[in-house]
Amino acid sequence: MALRLFDRPDTMTVTGRLLRAVERRHRIIAALVPLTLVPIAVVGGLGAHAARTYTHLRRAADLTATLQHAVMSADPDEARALVAALRRETAAARHEVGGPGWRAGTRLPGLGVDLAAVTDVVTALDQVATDVLPAVLDTTHRLTGAGLPRDPTGGLSGGLTAAGSLDRAEAAARQAHTRVARIDPDALLPQLRAPVRTVQQQLDRAAALVSAGAALLRVLPAVLGADQPRTWLVLFQNPAELRATGGMPGAWMVVRFAGGALSIVEQGNANMTRPFDAPVLPLDPQLKALYGDRIGRFAANVNLTPDFPTAAALAAEMHRRRGGRPVDGAIALDPVALSYLLRATGPVTFRAGAGADGRLSSANAVRLLLSDAYTRPGSPAEKNDYFADAARAVFDTVVSGRLDPRAALSAVLQMAQERRLLLWSAHPGEQAQIERLPVAGRLPLRDEAGPNVGIFLNDGSGAKLNYYLRTTVALTPVACVTERNRRMLRVETTFTSQVPPSGLPAYVLGLGLAGDPYTMRLNVSLFAPTGGGLAEARLDGRQIAVASGFERSRQVSMATVDIAPGATRTLVALLDAGTAEGRQTQALTPQLWTTPTVNGWTIRTAPAPGPGQAPVTSTC
Incomplete structure (x- = not known):
């Protein structure tokens, strides 16, 4: 949970x-x-x-x-x-x-x-x-x-x-x-x-x-390497180009902990990794059916799945195969998480290219790293270097010890709660403990404390337009009038595009896979509660067909949503809450898992109606 x-x-x-x-x-x-x-x-x-x-x-x-x-x-x-x-x-x-x-x-x-x-x-x-x-x-x-x-x-x-x-x-x-x-x-x-x-x-x-x-x-x-040194692959996710765990893994670095001391070993960006001819690790057939083999071949696609242990293991193996040292695990962060950490370190300065702002603070980090860096002139390589240099400046400040420990702890807690900080260990005993924490980035296999629902987003535009995305979701348990013991969940998600109608550079517009380069395309994956599934999906009030499959014992339904500049689209799904753990007769509050976006989600949830209570809606 x-x-x-x-x-x-x-x-x-x-x-x-x-x-x-x-x-x-x-x-x-x-x-x-x-x-x-x-x-x-x-x-x-x-x-x-x-x-x-x-x-x-x-x-x-x-x-x-x-x-x-x-x-x-x-x-x-x-x-x-x-x-x-x-x-x-x-x-x-x-x-x-x-x-x-x-x-x-x-x-x-x-x-x-x-x-x-x-x-x-x-x-x-x-x-x-x-x-x-x-x-x-x-x-x-x-x-x-x-x-x-x-x-x-x-x-x-x-x-x-x-x-x-x-x-x-x-x-x-x-x-x-x-x-x-x-x-x-x-x-x-x-x-x-x-x-x-x-x-x-x-x-x-x-x-x-x-x-x-x-x-x-x-x-x-x-x-932290208390007993022996530990080496970690740190992935910096870019939510301007969404992936299910948060964003495309662009910049990366390898850090080493020894006795609580931190040092940076090497760093680079995803462009340094050419696609592999075949998946670097064996892929579960259900996973391959959902995402194709690209999840195991392209560094930018390892986290099409919201399951961070899967994504991290693939990224670590790709790093090893490209000549890097074996790592003990992987850590993922995004620029929003870095902005939280900057509350503890204070502003940092770093080397920036011509016309770039080299002073990073908690107030400007998200805008500089996810918007300004892409709209100013410069090659893609220079933009990637800007991101990597900024991340290193923050880590160098942390390494030097120039931070407020109370503010740092508060920042880490906020990162973890929003799943902007994720952790995977290659050591099974450690991973078993990590999976009890929100930083595991993994939906539970069983919904013992209540139904879990996941809404995960992958960019389908081949662009960096998701900086302008705003998302809201209302998750409401409903009881069917005709089947009073049947528990359903109504999930209403709205996607609003604040993309300007013109003026963005080609690097931000990317491949324009939605046709109009200013139209944002989202591939939405809806994870049902265990034992449950999708009953119906409607986009802007019209019923739509969805692709479906399974991942970690959950039905996954996939829909593509195109959003023109300034437009709002509404996706409504009705989910069967499942039968596991006798949930059909329990009044349990559902839990929602989402992809961390730049601006976060506006979320509304409500407890299920108890026995003898009137249903929230009769629509089933």
Whole structure:
């Protein structure tokens, strides 16, 4: 699962994200407890316990808000004091619902189910405050060096030693999630159902967040060459010419980690690699049927598939065959990710050609690298060199240690959440840990926590027009009127072209494969939930035929969409949500995976209607 795929704050540390989720949970429970006061009043003194529980949780919510400020301002002493106060409040709330009177109330017919649910929610919150937050806070401070003697690695070595405590926090977060996951909201009072479902979702996300952090710390020492040097192929994806994982892999470099120190070994661009006569690695027949053998022959096409481990393995083998050294894995970044990293390094300067801007900052990086670099005069080779030199300037600054570790951690988290940072290891044990993280760039084989849907884009114009693309998507679960237990997903995606009607140079217009060189052509791949498939596809309201195949146990439907300058096209797909894990009768929130574009996606999602609820739409 991804760590908050649908709505992300721009600048939050890992602790800040968890604390924000915890604050929301406190507000939910603070609202939940008074709702139970009327029925509880008939059970004598339980009303007083409920009132005191409310008071403690309200104080806890206030402390959580203050704690967020302390974390963001890098005040570890204040943050630890606030965590201790928070623990006292959640422990007091837990005490109120743990007495014999309340326990007896949980065994009453009818009302007992509601009291037990409140008990489980309060207990889970106390476990998060006691066993999860302190460990996450400590790890974050160690990683960023906050409150520690200045470390030339930015506190990274200290953070790695905290992996054990985060492992324990992971177990506690999982226990808290399991405790509330066993509650059946449909068995509760109507007023409690929606709040409890929200608590379940938020604890699920918190557990996933801590689990991902623990997995990262388990694999990071090896990635950084703590025990032996490691060499990585870094691919710079160009989202002005989209590929499913983010963009055409243009510039690349090879970096070496040894004992946490980073050095650049070599660099180049995709034009240095001629097509191979045959795929460099054996291709799965289903993969070959979808993308042809070009995925294994052309360096620019290895990531037509959204599966980054497949793309990375092909790129690494191409690098080896062209005379490069064998690598331990591959990393992918794009200019948007570099702009995030520039928040930590500050502006950098580099050698630029005549008329080019050689000063790169977080504010101008995307425009310079994906627009200005292509519209100014110069040969294709000079444009590729400009991109490569800019990327090297950023990495040289990182290597020199001239960066803010807290801002760097925040940047890395944002890159990972948006899947602008991807990682693959050639070592199976490491790769198993990486696949628990969003940086794996891989849809799960099974949809255990809810249906996963993928919308992935490949440029079909042979041009660099995708800088001007704007995308929105609405993902809505629907229940069919005629088949009430059948769960469907309606996916409405709009593509808007802001390509100017004239004035672009030939290098940007490229091959013009859509006919009109200013018309953008997108090849859209829609990945259905496991066990499901496409029921219908419409483009601008008219039903269309699509090509289809399978990749990693999912049906893949492919449609070509041409977008004239200034135009908007709307693709609507109705997907069967599948039958895996009994999902036909569960109200689960779908998860959406998309190709990272220059401007990101505007995304709207909604939870599925629960049993007995009216369907969102009768169209099936």
